Amino acid sequence: MGRMKAITSVLVVQFLLLQLAKSQGFEESSDARTLKQEPHDSREVHCSRERSRAAWQIIEDYLMPFVEEEGYEISTDCRLHPDNDLFRDQEQHKIHLDVNEWRCGYCKKSFRAERFLDQHFDNRHYNLLNVSQSKCLADLCGALHCDFVMNSKLHKAKCNSAAVARNRHHCESLANSCFPISQGPSTSRLHELFLRQFCDAHTCPGKATPFPRGGKKRANLLYMATSILILLLLPLFYLLYYLYQRDMKRETQVLRRVSQVGRKAKPS
Numbered sequence: 663m664g665r666m667k668a669i670t671s672v673l674v675v676q677f678l679l680l681q682l683a684k685s686q687g688f689e690e691s692s693d694a695r696t697l698k699q700e701p702h703d704s705r706e707v708h709c710s711r712e713r714s715r716a717a718w719q720i721i722e723d724y725l726m727p728f729v730e731e732e733g734y735e736i737s738t739d740c741r742l743h744p745d746n747d748l749f750r751d752q753e754q755h756k757i758h759l760d761v762n763e764w765r766c767g768y769c770k771k772s773f774r775a776e777r778f779l780d781q782h783f784d785n786r787h788y789n790l791l792n793v794s795q796s797k798c799l800a801d802l803c804g805a806l807h808c809d810f811v812m813n814s815k816l817h818k819a820k821c822n823s824a825a826v827a828r829n830r831h832h833c834e835s836l837a838n839s840c841f842p843i844s845q846g847p848s849t850s851r852l853h854e855l856f857l858r859q860f861c862d863a864h865t866c867p868g869k870a871t872p873f874p875r876g877g878k879k880r881a882n883l884l885y886m887a888t889s890i891l892i893l894l895l896l897p898l899f900y901l902l903y904y905l906y907q908r909d910m911k912r913e914t915q916v917l918r919r920v921s922q923v924g925r926k927a928k929p930s
Contacts, residue, residue, distance in 0.1 A: 707748070707791070709798035711780055714749050716808045717799045724877035728855055732848045740840035741802060748796040752783045805833035806860060807872040821866040830864035837861065 721742055729736060736743050744750045755767030756779060764779045765772045768787050773779045803809070804825070834857065841853035855875060863872040 707793065709748050710800040711749050713800035713803050713808055713812075714747060714798065715753065716812050717802050717806050718744075718747055718750070718753070720806045720808065720811060722878070724859060724873045724875075725856070727878050728859075728875070729852060732852055734848050734852060736840060741797065741799075741836060742840050746797045747799040748791060748793070749783075749799075750796070751790060751792070752787065802832075802836070804829040805836055805864075807863065810872055823866045826864050826866050830861055833857075833861040833864060 725742070738745050740746075747753075756776070757765040757767055758776075759765055759772075762774050763772055764774075764776050766779060766782055766787075768790070771782065773782060800808075837853050837856040837860075841849045841856055843850045843853050859873055859875050862874075863870045
């Protein structure tokens with residue numbers, strides 16, 4: 663009888679331990695699933711950083727010089743405003759020190775290439791993105807000709823009339839919302855410029871090229887190389903000229919001495 667009670671007690675204890683282990687395992691697996699799901703769900707941003715960067719570069723190069731010339735301030739309601747760029751703050755915290763050296767402006771960590779810094783932003787500084795307020799600037803790429811700037815080969819593809827019409831409509835909507843002609847002569851000029859600079863090139867066949875008014879003047883690489891070469895060779899030229907003049911002066915002095923010696927020796 664006593665033996666049966668002991669066996670029963672052991673079985674009860676084993677059953678309780680088994681239930682406790684199951685409950686702990688279930689809680690741990692639930693926590694693990696939560697930890698795995700939270701980063702995935704919270705970091706799901708459907709916006710291309712590369713295309714957003716291309717769109718902003720186009721705005722900065724081919725629109726902002728004319729906006730600044732007019733002394734006009736773009737409204738925050740305009741999609742072209744920097745506050746409406748999801749990645750603008752992170753892009754402004756990029757420090758390009760050298761060809762193969764980029765630095766994070768938040769934590770000062772260095773990277774060999776910009777794409778590694780982009781990955782660092784995604785992994786370490788995602789919480790600094792204003793996901794609730796800012797919008798994806800890459801959505802404007804169709805209207806702003808990002809593909810033309812990023813890869814000119816795509817511009818040679820067969821013209822899609824439906825896509826062209828959609829991009830032109832989007833482009834004209836940007837002109838109307840960002841530069842309302844009712845606000846005065848300045849906005850009217852910018853409205854007209856935006857249509858000519860961006861919207862007119864949305865045609866089939868795509869013979870017209872965007873940005874006919876030009877943009878920000880960038881230093882020509884050949885011009886810079888030539889200038890540096892001239893600066894390096896200029897001191898060498900002056901050194902050679904100095905040595906040449908010194909040798910000429912010495913030769914002149916030698917000739918004078920020879921002529922003077924000849925004059926003195928002639929009377930005798």
